[in-house]
Amino acid sequence: MRILGIDPGLQTTGFGVVEREGQQLRYVACGTIRTTRTPGVELGDLPARLKILYEGIGEVITRYQPESASVEIVFVNVNPQSTLLLGQARGAAIAALVMHGLPVSEYTALQMKKAITGHGRAAKEQIQEMVKRMLHLPSLPGPDAADALGMAITHAHAGHVMDRLAQETSLQRRQHALYKGGRTY
Numbered sequence: 001m002r003i004l005g006i007d008p009g010l011q012t013t014g015f016g017v018v019e020r021e022g023q024q025l026r027y028v029a030c031g032t033i034r035t036t037r038t039p040g041v042e043l044g045d046l047p048a049r050l051k052i053l054y055e056g057i058g059e060v061i062t063r064y065q066p067e068s069a070s071v072e073i074v075f076v077n078v079n080p081q082s083t084l085l086l087g088q089a090r091g092a093a094i095a096a097l098v099m100h101g102l103p104v105s106e107y108t109a110l111q112m113k114k115a116i117t118g119h120g121r122a123a124k125e126q127i128q129e130m131v132k133r134m135l136h137l138p139s140l141p142g143p144d145a146a147d148a149l150g151m152a153i154t155h156a157h158a159g160h161v162m163d164r165l166a167q168e169t170s171l172q173r174r175q176h177a178l179y180k181g182g183r184t185y
Helices: 044-066 080-099 109-117 124-135 143-180
Strands: 002-007 012-021 023-036 069-074 103-106
Touching: 002 044, 002 080, 002 143, 012 044, 023 103, 023 143, 044 080, 044 103, 044 124, 069 080, 069 143, 080 103, 103 109, 103 143, 109 124, 124 143
Parallel strands: 002 069, 069 103
Antiparallel strands: 002 012, 012 023
16 A cells, blocks of 8 residues: 655645555655745745645645555644644645545654654654664655655554544444434434
């Protein structure tokens, strides 16, 4: 299965593609989509920057043909304006993935860091080094690309378990809600 990982950002969005065959992972590609220093696009032109992200992710999907995708879940930062802008970049990324028919899974940075390094407080450099080792890369990927590869690796290892848990949890919730409402079928 080919998996696309996305580390969303308004200025720089990282992407990473891995292929899982059984328990083995193989590196396919990684890189970044940048919305800064684009000719004709000003820094304050949010719609144009979101379009660049949307189209860039579309190009990655067309080129590498992933079968599923994973995206980092964004939490509220100290600066609410930055959080809103990041959320819009994340929305553009998810829209591109969904428009190309990919199932999308979401993981927190903490979940990814634990899956890659074994602890949730790992520094960017630790993620880069572990991704390099896990995928047998000749050099360190950039920090955004490494995080995206980490998302793809996390999904490769945990995706099927998370899917099964989600299916069972939603079934239990529905049954519980029906019981609480006094309905029986």
